[in-house]
Amino acid sequence: MPRVGLREIYSLGRVVAQGQLLRYARGDRGYTARFEARLAARTQVDHVLTVNSGTNALITALAAAGIGPGDEVLVPAYTWVASALAPLAVGAVPILVDVDESLTIDPTDLERKITPYTRAIIPVHMLNLPCNMDTVMEIATRHNLLVIEDACQAVGVSYKSRSLGAIGHLGAFSFNHFKNITSGEGGAVLTNDAQYFIRARMYHDPGSFMRGHERCNEPLFAGFNFRVSELTGAVLHAQMARLDPLIRRLKSRRAVTAAALEGFDFCRLSPHHDSENAVGLAVIFDDPEVAKSFATARGVERLIDTGRHVYTNWEALFAKRSFHPKMDPYQWANRDIEYTTDMCARTLDILSRSCRVTLGPDYPLPVVKARALALRRALKRAGSQ
Numbered sequence: 001m002p003r004v005g006l007r008e009i010y011s012l013g014r015v016v017a018q019g020q021l022l023r024y025a026r027g028d029r030g031y032t033a034r035f036e037a038r039l040a041a042r043t044q045v046d047h048v049l050t051v052n053s054g055t056n057a058l059i060t061a062l063a064a065a066g067i068g069p070g071d072e073v074l075v076p077a078y079t080w081v082a083s084a085l086a087p088l089a090v091g092a093v094p095i096l097v098d099v100d101e102s103l104t105i106d107p108t109d110l111e112r113k114i115t116p117y118t119r120a121i122i123p124v125h126m127l128n129l130p131c132n133m134d135t136v137m138e139i140a141t142r143h144n145l146l147v148i149e150d151a152c153q154a155v156g157v158s159y160k161s162r163s164l165g166a167i168g169h170l171g172a173f174s175f176n177h178f179k180n181i182t183s184g185e186g187g188a189v190l191t192n193d194a195q196y197f198i199r200a201r202m203y204h205d206p207g208s209f210m211r212g213h214e215r216c217n218e219p220l221f222a223g224f225n226f227r228v229s230e231l232t233g234a235v236l237h238a239q240m241a242r243l244d245p246l247i248r249r250l251k252s253r254r255a256v257t258a259a260a261l262e263g264f265d266f267c268r269l270s271p272h273h274d275s276e277n278a279v280g281l282a283v284i285f286d287d288p289e290v291a292k293s294f295a296t297a298r299g300v301e302r303l304i305d306t307g308r309h310v311y312t313n314w315e316a317l318f319a320k321r322s323f324h325p326k327m328d329p330y331q332w333a334n335r336d337i338e339y340t341t342d343m344c345a346r347t348l349d350i351l352s353r354s355c356r357v358t359l360g361p362d363y364p365l366p367v368v369k370a371r372a373l374a375l376r377r378a379l380k381r382a383g384s385q
C-alpha cells in the first residue's frame with residue numbers, strides 16, 4: 001500500500017492555499033523543483049526531470065537520446081510491457097532479450113541480440129533487483145550503445161554504492177501507486193548529460209520555449225505534454241522523506257527472510273548482483289511444480305503466474321499494431337522483426353521456477369521474523385511433496 005499521510009496533506013494544502021498549481025509558477029521555490037533537487041542529490045545525478053509517468057519517463061529518455069526510426073532497442077522479456085512499448089513511441093523497435101536467474105537481463109543473450117541497427121539497451125531492475133550493470137555498461141561501451149535504465153521498480157535502490165537509474169546514460173523512475181515512492185501517477189528522467197536533459201525538457205513540454213530555460217544551442221523541436229502539476233510535485237517532495245526509511249526497512253526484512261529460506265537442496269535464493277545491499281528477494285527452484293506449491297504461501301508469487309510481466313502476454317507487441325497503420329515503426333526497421341511465443345524460452349523456464357517473496361516493509365521486525373519461519377515451513381512442505 002502507498003505510504004501517504006500528514007506530510008503529503010500539508011504540502012498539498014500549501015499548494016492549494018497558494019493557488020499555483022502549475023509546476024513552473026514558483027520557479028526553483030516550487031515543490032516540483034525542490035523535489036528534483038532532492039532526488040538528484042539522493043541519486044547523485046546532475047539532472048532530474050519529473051514527468052507524469054514511468055512510461056513517459058522512458059519515452060522522454062529515448063527521445064532525449066535521439067533514438068528513432070530504424071533503431072533497435074534491447075529490452076528484457078520479463079518486465080512491465082511499457083518498457084517494450086516505449087521504443088515504439090519514438091519510432092524504434094524493441095528486441096526481446098532473455099533474463100537469467102537474477103531475473104534481470106542476461107548479458108550473454110544481450111550480446112547475442114546486438115545487430116548493426118542496435119542503438120540502445122533498456123536494462124530493467126525488476127522487483128528492486130539490480131541488473132548486472134557493470135557488465136551491461138561494459139557491453140554497451142564496447143558496442144557503442146546507449147543505456148537507458150528502467151529503474152521504475154527500484155527507486156532508491158543501490159548497486160555497488162551507486163543509485164539505480166543513475167548508472168546508464170539516462171534512467172527512468174515510476175511513481176505510480178505501487179512504487180517505492182508514489183504520487184499516484186508520476187515518473188522522472190535522470191541523467192548526467194546536460195544536452196540530454198535539455199532535450200528531455202523540450203520533449204516533455206510543448207511550451208518549453210517560453211519558460212526561459214537554457215537551451216545551449218539545442219534547436220527547438222516539437223514537444224508533447226508530459227509535465228506534472230505542482231500537486232504531484234508536492235506529494236513527491238513529501239515522499240522523499242519516506243524513501244530512505246523504506247529502503248532501510250526493506251533491507252533488514254530481506255536479510256531476515258532470506259536467512260530463513262536458505263539451506264535447501266531443491267531451491268536457492270535467486271542470485272543478486274549486490275547481495276550486501278539487497279532489498280528484493282526471489283527464490284528459484286529446480287522444479288516448476290515445487291515453485292507452484294510454494295507460491296500458495298501468503299506473500300509469495302510464482303513469477304510466470306503474474307502474467308502481465310511476461311512477454312508472451314504482450315498482445316499489442318505481438319500484433320505489431322500501432323494506432324495508425326502509417327505510424328508503424330516496423331516499416332522503418334532495417335530488417336523484418338517477428339515476435340514468437342518461444343523466442344525467449346529460457347525466460348519462461350526461469351519464471352516458471354521462480355517465486356518472489358514480498359518483504360512486508362510495514363510490519364514490525366518480530367512479525368517479519370515469525371513470517372520468515374512460516375515461509376521456511378511452507379518451503380519445506382513444498383519440497384517434500
Ligand SMILES: Cc1ncc(COP(=O)(O)O)c(C=O)c1O
Nearest residue numbers: 053054055080082152153174176
Ligand atoms: C519495470 C517498469 N517499467 C515501466 C513502468 C511504467 O511506469 P508507469 O506505470 O508509471 O507508466 C512500470 C510500471 O509499472 C514498471 O514496472
